[in-house]
Amino acid sequence: MVMDFLKQLTNLLNKLFGKKKELRLGIYGHPNAGKTTLANRICQDWIGETMGTASKIPHETRTIQQKEKITVQSKKKKLTFNLIDTPGIATKIDYEDFLKKGLKKKEAQTRAKEATKGVVEAIKWLDNMDAVLVVLDATRDPYSQVNITIIGNLVARGIPLLVVANKIDLKKADIKKVEAAFPQYPVIGLSAEYGDNIEDFYDSLFKLMR
Amino acid sequence: MFTIQYVPRSQVQKLDSDSRVKRLLRIVKEEKIVLMEGKLKPEEETKLIEETMDMVDSKFKGVEVCTVTPQEKMSVFKKSLFELFFGDTRGMTIIGPASIVKEIRRDPNKIQLLMQNSIKRKRK
Numbered sequence: 495m496v497m498d499f500l501k502q503l504t505n506l507l508n509k510l511f512g513k514k515k516e517l518r519l520g521i522y523g524h525p526n527a528g529k530t531t532l533a534n535r536i537c538q539d540w541i542g543e544t545m546g547t548a549s550k551i552p553h554e555t556r557t558i559q560q561k562e563k564i565t566v567q568s569k570k571k572k573l574t575f576n577l578i579d580t581p582g583i584a585t586k587i588d589y590e591d592f593l594k595k596g597l598k599k600k601e602a603q604t605r606a607k608e609a610t611k612g613v614v615e616a617i618k619w620l621d622n623m624d625a626v627l628v629v630l631d632a633t634r635d636p637y638s639q640v641n642i643t644i645i646g647n648l649v650a651r652g653i654p655l656l657v658v659a660n661k662i663d664l665k666k667a668d669i670k671k672v673e674a675a676f677p678q679y680p681v682i683g684l685s686a687e688y689g690d691n692i693e694d695f696y697d698s699l700f701k702l703m704r
Numbered sequence: 705m706f707t708i709q710y711v712p713r714s715q716v717q718k719l720d721s722d723s724r725v726k727r728l729l730r731i732v733k734e735e736k737i738v739l740m741e742g743k744l745k746p747e748e749e750t751k752l753i754e755e756t757m758d759m760v761d762s763k764f765k766g767v768e769v770c771t772v773t774p775q776e777k778m779s780v781f782k783k784s785l786f787e788l789f790f791g792d793t794r795g796m797t798i799i800g801p802a803s804i805v806k807e808i809r810r811d812p813n814k815i816q817l818l819m820q821n822s823i824k825r826k827r828k
Contacts, residue, residue, distance in 0.1 A: 585753055586766025586802035603762075610757040617750045637810050639769045643753065646746035 502652035516563070517575040517703060518622055522644050523629035525552035525582030525609075528660035532629055532686035533559070533579040539692070540564050545579050551595045553609035555581050558619055568696050573703055580619060581612030583640050620647055625654045625703050632659035632667035632683060636675035645676065656702045659683040663690055706804050706819070711740040725751045728799055729759070732767055737800040737817075743771045744797055752799070770798045770808040770815060 521529045533545035546559045559579040566573045587609050592602035620626075626648055630636055636659075648655045656679075659672040663685035673681045682698045684691040709731050716724045725748055731738050744752065749771070756767050773795045798808060800817070807818040 583753065584766070585756060585769055587757070587760055588765040588802065589762070606760070610760045613757045614754050617754055620750070635809060639749075639771065639808070642771065643746065643749040643769075647750055650746040 502650075517573075517624045518578055519575045519699075519703065520578045520580060520619065520623035520626045521629060522580055522616065522620075522626055523582060524631065524634075524638065524640050525584055526550070527582065527629040527631045528686045529582065529629045530555050530559075530579055532627065532658065532660065532684075533561075533577060535686045535689065535692065536564065536566075536577060537561050540566055545577070551592065551597070551605075553582060553584075553587070553605060553612065555579060556605070556608040556612035557581065558615055566696055566699060568693075568700055571700055573700055575624075575703065578619065578623070580616035581609065583613055583616055583644060584609070585639065587613075620651065620653075623648075623653050625656070627656050627658050629658045629660050629686075630672055632661050632669055632672055633664050636672045641675075645679065654702055655679060656698055657681040658695070660686050663688050707736045708739050709736045711738055713741040716740070721745065721748045721751060724748060725755055728752070728797075729755055729767075732799050732801050733759070733764065735801055735804060737798065737805065740797040740799070742797070743773065743795045765802040768798075768800045768802055768805040768808045770810055772796050772798075772810070772815065 521533055523529050528548075530546045530548040534548065537543055537545045541561065541564055543561075545561055546555055548554060558581070560576060562576045563574055564577050566575075587606050589599075589602040589606035592605050593599065597605065626644075628641065628644055628648070630641060645655060645657075657672065657676050659667070659669045659681055661667055662669060662683040667683070669681070669683040672683075680698060680701070682691070682695050684695045711728065711731070716727060719727060724744070728738050728740065729752070749769070752767075752769065760766050798815070798817070800808070802820075804820055805817055806820045809816040809818065
């Protein structure tokens, strides 16, 4: 409790009196929540290139990916930040799950090993973030321990967050359930793949990082 | 057949975060489901994930975790004061090996442990 308070105080003092540095916006969430698809959407919209490869096989992103100096504009406002796409956080990784997705045994084992390292790396990077987008698959149960752990750690570190309920283009998406799960935090629904509600998302980004 | 090991707060209260997490994971590695009184701190939860990832191999696939917080109307000041003196004994933490617990589902009113293969589902 005392440590949490000190961390929050340090963050606040750094924001008020610290050297002006480049803002870091992190993207966190479960594997396959759509983090890289969202990162690609933001990068395509503002710098005309992609961040990484999205895949239906979990743990496609296994190392931290970064794009520097992305400037988002809305009306007369401008916001510049470094965007950081992180590997999906999981509490279990079974290489046999990758076999079911069509990978060969050796590939699956390598992917699993790299994925475990990616999870650890993503957690270590939490301390470097100035704001975080917590990306959830809106078709799935939002009450997962990974979501709770990520949000709990951001709150303990005093890092502002925006819950992004992704995949709202899908029939099973339930943004109300996501809002009910995290009533204390701002929630925005979008489809990173098709760009649905992306303007509202950018407005929320300004509020998050002001 | 599976074993649930209850861990009262008193057993882990005096341990530092690292030792607490390692103690819990040691039980999980013995193929037991941990039911701990109280909750882990947020940084202990991430520590648990990091330690778990370091342990993952062809036999140990990881864990399923669920922390439960009771809904109560206590002011932040009272809550902080309570935690300062007694620790966070409210709520509980369930940690199971992924080889036994397939998934822990929760909503505000219930928790469901979905077990792997032939192990039957247990409701709490």
